[in-house]
Amino acid sequence: MKSISLKDIAIALNLSKTTVSYVMNDRGDEKRVSKETQDRIKQYAQTHSYKPNQLARSLSLGKSNMIGLIVPNISDSFFAQIARRIEKKAEKLGYNVVFSSTGESPERESKIIQSMLDRQVDGLIIVSSEKNHDDILKLKEGNFPFVIVGRKYADIETNVVALEDKDGVTSAVELLIDNGRKHIGFITISLELDSIKDRLKGYKQALKSKDITYNTNVVKHVTYNDVEASLKEAMLELVHQEKVDGIVFATHYLAEEGLRLLKHNNINVPEEVAIVSFGKDRGFDLFDPPLTSVDFPIIEMGDTAVDLLLDAIENQVVTTKNIIMKTKLDIKQSCGSI
Known part of the structure; x- marks a missing residue:
């Protein structure tokens, strides 16, 4: 059955x-x-199963009803x-x-932003590489x-939804x-x-609050593009050379792989090494x-x-709210306290 048009309804x-x-168009x-x-009009449209032409509607309203993530x-x-959650x-x-992914590449992020704008999205939600200052x-x-979301540009006032990165890691270290x-x-x-720098600051702050000397030898930076190999090297150094009795991981995927490596090397958790992850799977x-x-x-x-973005879209004003979400510890057996 052929769908009817606005012209058909008008006639x-x-x-x-x-x-x-x-x-x-609700006007x-x-x-x-x-x-x-x-x-x-609405009764006739409903009775005859009218389906709007979304492209024409977008052009008419000056909106696409699409947002880019x-x-x-x-x-x-x-x-x-x-x-x-954002989609829902x-x-x-x-x-x-x-949706689109950048792989932490600022060049790809820049291209994606432009591509989204070319598609006439009404707004953007961005987890940025923090290296696209000009585009932002x-x-x-x-x-x-x-x-x-999750990250920010310190010198650009924008809508930001971020985490208590520093305090979250401080609480993890203090727990251990x-x-x-x-x-x-x-x-x-x-x-x-x-955000990653703030997590390291949180680690240092916890040591300071407990009168423990900061030791650069037990802080390991894993290569983003070679996580498996560089994490393995870091873990073995911490456990065998530095003899750590606890490890805090700055991300959940580091913690997952770290636990697997400990188990593979027959290192008991938490008896020998207690661990805590920033973030959860x-x-x-x-x-x-x-x-x-x-x-x-x-x-x-x-x-x-989504609320911040749609408020800006619907009211045609660019707001600058900085919202910091609180973190909390979910204590399980890996930290040695249960």
């Missing part, structure tokens, strides 16, 4: 196509179309979870989400609606110290991100032993990012 009801268009009241006429790696469980929230509010500044100066661990290693990722409770983690509210992060 059938002896109305102008413009009037029908106003009503079907009947604005254009002073009588309630009776609006009801007639740019993340470093959609296969990473954290980014996958937050992407699902946006869909509920009438928006579709277009252009969005800001052009009053284009966007939200930065309170459980009797005195020689604690820290494994982080070799990315020049403020759904399978952490199924690990042997279950992993202690610094948790953060992914659902709330996703919802807040």
Whole structure:
């Protein structure tokens, strides 16, 4: 059965196509179309299964009802979870989400931002590489609606939804110290991100608060593009050479692989080495032993990012809210306290 058009409805009801268009685009009241006429149009459209031409509707309203989501790696469980939440929230509010991954490449991120703009998305949610200062500044100066998630640009005031990175790691290290661990290693990722730097600051702060001397030999930076090999080397150095009795991992995927390496090398967790992860994967409770983690509210992060973005889109104002989400410890057997 052929779908009807706005023109078909206009002819059938002896109305102008413009009037029908106003009503079907929810502008009947604005254009002073009588309630009776609006009801007639909507009833006829419903009875005859009218389906709007989304492209034409977008052009008419100056909106695409699409938002772009740019993340470093959609296969990473954290980014996958937050992407699902953003998609669910946006869909509920009438928006579709277009996804793309950058692989932490600022060049690719720049191209994706331009590609999203070419597709006429109404706004962007970006987990940035923090190396695209010029592109982010252009969005800001052009009053284009966007939200930065998880990371930020210190010298650009934008909508930001981030985490208590420093305090989260401080609480993890202090937990291990309170459980009797005195020689604690820290494994982080070799990315020049403020969030990663803040996690290292949190590690140092915890040692200072417990009167433990900071030792650079037990802080290991794992190569982002070669995680498996560089993590293995770092772990063996910490356990065999430095004789650490605890390790805090700056990301959940480092913790997962780290636990596997410890088990593979017959190093007992938590008896010999206690571990805590910043961030959590759904399978952490199924690990042997279950992993202690610094948790953060992914659902709330996703919802807040969408709310901020749609507020900017709908009200046509670029706001600059900086929202920091609190973290909390989820204590399991891997930290040695249970």
